[in-house]
Amino acid sequence: MKLGVLSADRPLVWMLPLIFMLVAFTIVPLFYNIWLSFHEYAPFKRQLVYVGMQNWQQLFADPRMWESFGTTMFYFVVVLSAEVVLGMAIALLLDEEEFGFGLLRTILTLTLVVPPAIVGMMYLLIEDPEFGVLTWVLSSLGIMDKSTPILATASTALWGVMLADIWQWTPFMVLIFLAGLRSLPPEPYEAAMLDGASAWMTFRRITLPLMSKVIAVAVLIRGIDIFRMFDYVFVMTSGGPGTSTYTLSLYSWQQTFSFIKWGYGATLSLFALVVILVIANLFIWAARVRW
């Protein structure tokens, strides 16, 4: 068969589509963003003007940036931990061959097909102070008074948002963990039983180390996702009450599109990129699990 320019000894031809995509949608925007961070939109001149390091200086001196950075980190740690722990617990419960468990595993994936913005809307209703079911449950249990609106109270609003995220994404963790659990060899478990190990000991000394790579991948994927979370806060609180639920991505969105500070918005998003790169690489280095 004649292939001409598509023959196997011309790899460049085959790689061109991918190279084009990468350049057009990743490399160019990234460098444009870096370029933007040294400029700012001047509304009266109606053009971008060069401002040097001004955006970067402003970034580190901006108390609202530091507040949203703190909110993002707090959200990141709590939500990621909750999703890992809950995801593992549910995966262990569902790792059964008994009748009906296949159906349960399927049902669990349903949350993943709902768009996050819709989940935000749902939780807006669930946590509504007037008729929200969660408000009703919490007040019936005497945990929280009905007069305290969850999403409109500074101390609880972020927790209300976290709930939506955890509800939607824990099943994602369950799926990944289940795939890992189901591929584990059965023999070490039989040996551990005969060695007298309890269920907890078996989990801690055998399952967890065997699952470490799977857990690391899940944490990495979800971690990056959680760090740039936007939908839930945008729909549920718009950063409020006050600025208590502003995350880095919401803050940079606000600077860029509400205040038309394109340069500063670009600087904020670059800062977020650097932070997540550092965290991710530290994690990859620390979690280099070998066996």
Added chain:
Amino acid sequence: MANVQYRNVGKSFGSVQVLKDLSLEIEDGTFVVLLGASGCGKTTLLRMTAGLETVTAGEIAIDGRVVNDMHPRDRDIAMVFQNYALYPTMKVRENIGFSLEVAKKPADEIRRKVEEAARVLNLTELLDRKPSELSGGQRQRVAMGRAMVRDAKVFLFDEPLSNLDAKLRAHMRVEIRQLHDRLKATTIYVTHDQIEAMTMADKIVLMKDGNIVQEGSPDDLYDRPNSRFVAEFIGSPQINCIDGVIEAGEGGARLRTQHLAFDLPQGFAAHAGRQVTCGIRPNDVTLDPEGAIVGTLQIAEKTGADVQFHLDVDGTEFVAVAPRSAYRQAGERMSFAIDPGKLHVFDRTTGARLTA
């Protein structure tokens, strides 16, 4: 240490019955080998003993206590698995010491026991490696070490040597038997290799299709197989089987085959006229020009000290073992004499052993 009793034990996987009404008594401190072809249920029986498979009928008792519903961790059993089942994320040291760690033994006692086991098994230099960094033989020794540090009542071995090369296998046979002689623990060892069974066992339990065919000492099974199946399973090279009819003549009984005739012990005269199969072990014949077994040499295999002659006797293959000095070229006519006392006679249809 303990005795193990199986009372009318049965096991079914769905509609497939793997073990049928099996009863067996294993005495305290003995080394018992469960021998049989693959699929005969020997591994299933072992796993039921360990508690890794449920018992669907009958009772298994360890030290007089029925363990049918007892969790494996409460049975006090150590097991060496065919594929070793090491803990992949733990070092050799942790693998061997895991059961002690579970039992919350003090750290220095664990270290002492692990190092002692490692010394015996020649693993000292490998203690800080992971299983993935070990060869098959080394992994096997780690699995042994894991069982050794246990003060278990019963030791179970599930074809532990089947993944090793011949030389290492011969070496490990000796090691396992020495280990048993030192610990004096009740041991149940599963294998399909009759040489392992013959060399290691105090008692062999030969199984077929979920039933016990014969149990006894290696000598019992070799010298007095209760059926043609046992005779053919035990012994290497395999026993020769010749079909014939028993005839009673003046002076005693004879076996007549298509072309041959040779003497049987006197008592067989009582079975005159019976269609039988006669088993003759390749080692029980002697080269003799006057011998009753005459055939054409097809091939002579040198095995070192001995020669294995493959003869064509009446169109069926007959194997005879003789010292190396007796070597001949293929195509020669050879004859062998047999000692009537060493013949095994089986009923042709049932395969059961006939006695004089």
